[in-house]
Structures are given as C-alpha cells and as structure tokens.
Amino acid sequence: MKHIVLQACAALCLAATATAFAAKQELVIGIGTQNTTTNTVTGGVVLKELHLIEKYLPHTGKYKDITFKLDWQNFTSGPPITNGMMAKKLHIGMMGDYPLLVNGATGQAQQGNETQLVAVIAYNAFGSGNGIVVHKDSPYYQLSDLKGKTVSVPFGSAAHGMVLQALQARGLSPDTFFNLVSQSPEVGTTNLQEKKIDAHADFVPFADLLPYRGFARKIFDGVETKVPTFHGVVVRKDFATEYPEVVVAYIKALIEADAWVRANPVQAATKVEEWTKIEKEVAYLYLGPGGIHTLDPSIKPRWLDTIKTGHEVLSKMNRVKGLDINAWVNETYVRQAFKELKLDYDAQKQTLANYDVSGTDPLCRMPIARPKEAGEVWIEGAGITAYASPACTLAAVNKAQAENKKVRVAYLVDRALGIKLFADKAFYALDTRDPKKPQIVPFLLKKDAEAHAATIGGRLATYTDALAAAAGL
C-alpha cells in the first residue's frame, strides 16, 4: 500500500515538472528599485504595486513559451544596484546621475557586463532635489557659512556631485573649504539629528524629508548649481539585446505610471506613503503639480551634459573609469515605447514643461494665472486646494485654523529659486504698509528673503509673522 502511494507521488511529481519544463520556460527579470528615493517611484514601486509591467509584457512570438517572473529588489542607494547588475542578478536598475555614470563606466570596464541608459524617470532641469541640510538650531544659513565645518554626503551619489559642483563653481576646493566625509543617508540623518556633524548633503527626498520631520533646515538647494539632475533607468546590454520587447514593455509601463501620478497626485502621494513610508506631503512636494521633479522618460541632451560634467569631476578625483557616453545611451527602446503608445517622442524630448498648479482660487476668487506664485494648502480630510498667491494661501491657512481644521501642510514657490517649498519652513520678505494688500514673498534662503525685503522696502519675516500679515486679508 505504502509503495503504491509513494510511486503515485513520484509519478505525479515527475509529470508535473516534465510538463512545466516542456510547456513554459521561466524568465526572471531582476529589477533594482529605490523605493525611498521618491522621484524613482514611477520606475519602481508604482509599477510593482499596480502590476503595470505585467500589462505590457509580450506573450507572442518568441515569448509564447515564456513565463515572466519579476524579481523586485529594493535598495536605498544606487551603488548596490550597480553591484547587483554586475553580478547579473539585476537586469534593470534605476539611480541618480552620479551613480548612473559610475554604473556605465563600471559596466564598460568589464567586457560582457555593459549597461545602457534606456530612459529617464524624473528630472529637475536646474539641479533641485539634492540639497544640504543643517540642524534647525544651528547658526548656518548658506553654503559659505559652512567654511571649515564637517559636512557629510553619501560619496558617489548625486548629492556628492552637487556638492563638488557647487564648490567648483565658487572656485573652492573640496579638500580645504570644509571637511567632506562620506555617510549614507541613514547614518548622516542620525548624526545630524544628534548634532554630531555640522551639515549633511543628500539626495531625494532627504533634503526635504529631514526639514519636514522637524529637526533640519535646508540651507542649500541643488538648484543653485544650475546643473540638471535626474534619475534614469539602466539595463544590462546583453539582456536588452536578447529581450528588447521586455525593455520596451517596461518603458511603456513607466509612461503609464507617470500618467497615473499626474491624473491624481494626491492619491498617488498617499499611495507612495503607504508603499514606501516617505510622508505623502514630501512625495507631493516632488511629484505633485509644479513639483520639484518632472516625470519625463525622454533622454534630453542636457542630461547627458550633466553626465559629462559629472564624469569630469569624478575623473579629476581619480574615482571613475572611462565612459563612452555614445555607446552607453540607447534611445531606441524609449522611442519604440512612445511609438507603440502613439506618442511623439521628439516633441517630448524638446519640452521641459511640467504639469502645473491650476484652477480658480476659492478664497481670493480669481483664476490661478501664474503657477510660480501660486500656493496649495492640504487640509486634513479635505484634500488639497490651490490659491493664486502666497498671501491668499496663508490667508487660507489662517481661515482653516480659525475653523479648527488641521492643516497638514502648505506649499509655496520660492521667488528666487523657483522651487516648491514648505510654507512653514520658508523665510519671507514682508511689506505690510497696506494691511489690506500685504506683499508676502516666500524664499528658501534667508539671504534671498533679506535681499528682496531690502528692494521692496519691507522686512525679513518668519512663517508666523507672514501668517499674521495675511490675517488682514
């Protein structure tokens, strides 16, 4: 009896494996994501959670007998993804500009391990997203205040590149101006919180996340370097050559994820918080309308200039091998994806347009004509409402507080740097000579607010002062 059962089992197992082998071949696609790096989510966690790649994966022709298995692996920075790609464990990876160029150079240095840049996920054309933060109680307000101090940055990251470029542009040497040390985001954050370092430079979203969490202040934004920053997608060349349709499917899914975020940014930010634990207020700051980062898969020539500049910076420090950019960048897949979705790739490549804050201001009762002066208020339970000016935005905050509603966050746009920021972390130039028509101009940096206050004959103010000034509205 026992025998028969055993035999039956064995036969069953054999049959099962035999049919599995005969019918379907499994293709494992390793995808290295950075869930906590908020501007890569549409290339990573959004695709994973909404099962968008599965929607576009090919099932005909040579893929008839192939089942796909997506192997998602999450990391907090780019280098481990490059490592996984070199080890053939990951086929698709996403990272910021500096890790990307190290990825490309490392791949080209080892024959058979070449990688290719096939798409961009998100960018800021002037370098915002990376930034330097200090402890909120510290007396530093701009880069020059950090002379002789200890500043940490994850070496090899986009933020590292930003620091080097900022110093280079000012004719300063990273060896003598301050003491630059390498700390991962995790370690740097703890050190900053404990005031054990003077400043920490980091990439998306830490330069805004740490101020949002309440213990840090951003004193330098990458936008001051005017050098674009972006996150992109690299694939192993051997994988892409063998399965080009898979790469195209991935990019099509990426385009759909971008559309999903733009269609309902509040819901997207809420979901991103649920999936990645990065607060939705911060996710919205990056990916919402007029946000710090623009979702756009096209590979623009300006981004490649960033790579070139970055490569020169790292070469000078003898930290990177040679990189043949022309061999590394491959637009064919993203072009094909656009074509299959009936989109115009060349038009997309030309434009730097982001989607903007729009609509009608319900408080000041006027259309929002200048998105760069608009503001948004996020009321607990009521969602986000847009307002036409900083004064109207702050008046709306006052009104909500008077009605005992909880204001989650308010956003304004820095007049000098053009980046979206948290209203309660900003500095203001105030002119309240006419209380019915106060001039309230927000800035990230104290020095910019001071300068503007001087030109309009007003004064430098904090968020509380600005709220008070808007009370007369």
Add this chain to the structure above:
Amino acid sequence: MSTAPRRLFEEVSPAHPPDPGPPAIALVRLEDTLRQPAAPTPPAAATVRPRFAERAADALREHGPCVFMGACSLFGVLLFWHLATTYRWDFYIRFNNIPTPLDVLDKVMQVNANGKFITNVGMSLRRIFLGFAVATVAGVAMGLAIGRYRITRGLLFPALEAMRPIPAIAWVPISIMLWPDNEVSIVFITFIGAFFPILLNTVSGVQAVDGVLLRAGQCLGAKESQLMWHVVLPGAAPQIFTGLAVGMGVAWVSLIAAEMISGQFGIGYFTWEAYSLISYPEIVLGMITIGLLGLACSGLIRFAGRALMPWLSFAARSGAAR
C-alpha cells in the same frame, strides 16, 4: 597539576630514609618540595652559547612545520584565487567579475603612493585596540563575577545573553545617539564585538576551575580576593585567552559596521567607500588588509598567552609533536 602530589611522595622517600623517628607521612614540608627545582646547579657561562644554538634548532624543529603549513595554507588560497579569476571560472559560483590578485597588487601600489592608506590602517588599529582593551577589562571582570557568584549570574547573565546575538550593524544608529563623540561610537561597536566572546569564555573558564583547588585554597586560609587572584584567575586563564582570541576576531568583523559611522579614515571605511564607488579591487584590498591585521592581532594574543601561562606551553608542545 595532578602529577604534583605524586612527585611529592616520590621525591620524599630517598630524602627521608625510613627510620624509627617520626612517622613518614608527617614529613614533607611544603618549602622542601618548592626548593627542589632549584637544586640542579645553574648553567655555567660557557655552556650558554651551544645551548642557544640548540634552542634555535629546537625552535625551528618545533615551529618550522607550523610556519611552513601556514604559508602553504595562505599560498593555497592565493593560488586558487589567481586561477579562478584569471581563467574566469564559472560553475554556479562565478569568478567572472572578481578582480585578480594582480589587480589588487596594482591597487596596493597605488594607495601606498601617499600616506592616506597607512593612516586608515593606523586609525582602525587604534579603534580596535581601544575597544578590545575595554572589552578585555569589562569582559574578564564581569565573567569572573558571573562565573563565581550566583547572584551576579542571575542578575546580569540573562540581559547580556539577550544582547549577545545583536549584530554590530544593528547597533550603528543607537551607537551614534548614545555617545557624544563619533570616535567613541566607533570604539563602542568594536567593543560590542569583542566583549561577548571574552565574557562567555571567562564564565565557562571560571566554572571549569577544579573545586578541589578552591577548597584547598580555602583550607589554607585564602581570602576571597586571594582565591580569585591566585586560583580562579589562573585556572580560567586558558579559556580567557581563547575568548580574547575569538573576541579580537569578532572586533575586526564588526569594523566595517563601526566605520560606516566615521565617514572618513579607517580600513573598514575604506572598504565601504570603495563599495559606494564600485571599485572592486579596492574592496578586495580592504578585505585582505582586515584579514591580515586580524591574523596579526590574534597571533599577538596567542603570544601573550604563552608568555603569561608558561605551564601551558608544555601541553601545547606535546600536542604539536603528535
């Protein structure tokens, strides 16, 4: 130890031929036996030189095979590494992208062009020794207390046992917050690595001390402190030294986690930074340096152990012969 009483009787009998005087058992005063080893005449000056040569030859005979075998073992690893990476072996384990020994040698030349690498090594050695020194003092002291007294064992041991399995890297954020200075945070993590092996081995060494010896000491009127110093500590010493050797190893193991905090200097940091810039030869160089430094440190501890516990070298020698 067990041979001592027997020798006592053997040596006694010719010195005290049986006579009708006092009974034979009463007889041997401790001083007599202790004086016994001094009895042979001290070596004459003339005989020192040949004895030195003899000793050198002895040492060679004794340690030669050991050194030879050690060299073989290290060379074997090197050879395997060279073959595997040069011919890019690929049989489930893949050596395709592992840097070759020559790549790493190139890196050695490169990094030694300036003094930075040596500074890194020096910083790490300092951190390891500080952490290890504190761990030795704390581990041995607590180990003695835990091993000897039930109350300390009951109160301390469970908490320490719960902390023991926590990996060094998990301590990183807490360590940053605990200590005001980062250098201390780093030393703390190497301390954590070294502390537990030392503690555990000390405890087990103390518990293994022969009860007969303790009772003998008590009978001879030794106070608790004397008992600790003269009986328990030497009795547990072999195990303590095992703990020190293991602890030293684990301290090096935790070095990368520790130096992630530093952000600059240190061989662990060097290795970590090489990872963030994806420079494989540097990573391997860092690994090898840590390995060799660890080997040297453990050697130092064994040497110290032999110097402090001469009674053990006899056993070790007879073991080596086998």
